[in-house]
Amino acid sequence: MRLQGKTALVTGAASGFGEGIARRFVAEGARVLLVDIDGAKADAVARAIGDGAHAFGADVADATSVQAMFARASELFDGRLDSLVCNAGVPQTNMPMWEVDEATFDRIYDVNVKSLYLAARYGLDLMRSHGGSIIVTSSTAASRPRPGLTWYNGSKGAASTITKSMALELAPMQIRVNAIHPVIGDTPMASTFMGGVDTPEIRAKFIATIPLGRMSTPADIAGAALYFASDDGAFVTGVCMEVDGGRCV
Numbered sequence: 266m267r268l269q270g271k272t273a274l275v276t277g278a279a280s281g282f283g284e285g286i287a288r289r290f291v292a293e294g295a296r297v298l299l300v301d302i303d304g305a306k307a308d309a310v311a312r313a314i315g316d317g318a319h320a321f322g323a324d325v326a327d328a329t330s331v332q333a334m335f336a337r338a339s340e341l342f343d344g345r346l347d348s349l350v351c352n353a354g355v356p357q358t359n360m361p362m363w364e365v366d367e368a369t370f371d372r373i374y375d376v377n378v379k380s381l382y383l384a385a386r387y388g389l390d391l392m393r394s395h396g397g398s399i400i401v402t403s404s405t406a407a408s409r410p411r412p413g414l415t416w417y418n419g420s421k422g423a424a425s426t427i428t429k430s431m432a433l434e435l436a437p438m439q440i441r442v443n444a445i446h447p448v449i450g451d452t453p454m455a456s457t458f459m460g461g462v463d464t465p466e467i468r469a470k471f472i473a474t475i476p477l478g479r480m481s482t483p484a485d486i487a488g489a490a491l492y493f494a495s496d497d498g499a500f501v502t503g504v505c506m507e508v509d510g511g512r513c514v
Contacts, residue, residue, distance in 0.1 A: 267495040269294030272342040274334070274388075276325050276380070277353030279306035281452035282402055285483020286350055286490045291317040293491060295348070298338050300325070302353070325353045326375035331383040339391055346391035348494040351384050352402040356457040357417035370416050377420035381427050389440070396439030398494045401428045402486070403444040403505060409513045414458065425505045432503035441502035443493045448509035450481040476511030 273290050277283035279301035287299045287310070296317045301307035304322020311320035319341055323334040338346055355376045357365065381401065392399075407425040410418035425444050432442040449458055449471050458471075472479060489508045492498050507513045 266292075266294035267491060267497070268348075271295045271347040271494070272297075272338075272345060273348035273350060273494065274298045274300060274338050274346060275350040275352055276300045276323075276334075276384075277402075278320075279303050279310055281454060282447065282450060282483050282486040283350070283352040284310055285487040286352060287311075287318065288314055289484070289487035289491055290348070290494065291315075293495075295494075296342065298334075298341060300334055300353070325351075325380035325383065326372075328383055328387070331380075332387050335388050335391060338388075342391075344391060345395065346388070346397060347395075348398045348400065349384060349388055349392070350400045350402070350490060350494075351381055352400075353380060354402060354404075356454045357414050358457050359411075359413035361413065362415040365416055373416055373420050374423075377417075378423045378427070381424060381431075385431065389435075389438075392440050393438055397441070398498070399431065399435075399440060399442040400490050400493045401425075401442070401444040403428065403446050405446045405448045405507060405509045405512050407446060407505070408507065411458075428505060429503045436502060441493070441498070443498070443502060444505040445486055445489045445493075446505055446507040446509060446513070447481045447486050448475055448507075448512040450483070450486070451479075452483065455480070474512060475509065476514065479510060481508060481510065 275287045278287045278299035299307045299320045308320040311318040321337045323330040403424045404421040406418040407421040428444040
């Protein structure tokens with residue numbers, strides 16, 4: 266098992282990509298704290314996964330909540346965190362950029378960008394002494410944006426640039442920082458990106474832009490996260506890996 270004896274914290278872990286990553290990490294031998302704003306749902310997923318999985322409810326855009334999240338991780342894992350997966354994110358309904366209200370804009374940037382600042386501010390103490398891996402779930406929106414998602418695209422562009430900058434700054438501590446760029450996924454968020462309606466016809470339009478002919482899945486993203494978290498990726502940092510079926514080619 267590639268993560269035997271390792272510890273990890275995964276945000277946005279109650280569904281979608283985060284759940285897939287948490288499941289794969291536990292299957293590979295890690296002890297994992299599943300964090301989600303819906304604590305009850307995270308707990309249900311952790312119970313379904315079984316031994317090695319723990320749950321905590323937290324808002325990754327709130328400083329007090331993030332501090333509590335890392336305090337719980339420190340308690341569970343004796344002060345040592347090997348992998349931090351910053352996966353929590355919020356989508357944007359596909360619409361003209363000028364129709365997005367200010368509260369929606371603020372929430373997109375709080376969850377998709379500010380959360381990375383809070384994770385760095387309050388989580389690095391659990392990694393400084395031994396190094397580790399930080400993994401950011403960004404998006405193909407950062408490198409090949411779709412129209413109608415301007416503010417989401419921008420938030421993911423920021424996440425990817427932050428990933429590269431963090432990688433440089435944290436390299437002396439042997440903390441590696443990488444990002445995953447998924448194409449639209451077969452997850453609960455898909456309908457939002459489609460404008461609020463998920464139909465076979467609309468799906469077909471999105472899939473037509475993906476050379477391998479399907480959406481991404483939680484298993485696809487979990488495989489990339491496992492590579493970054495494991496010793497296989499020990500000399501890889503500052504990478505934004507497109508897991509997109511060829512969408513960005």
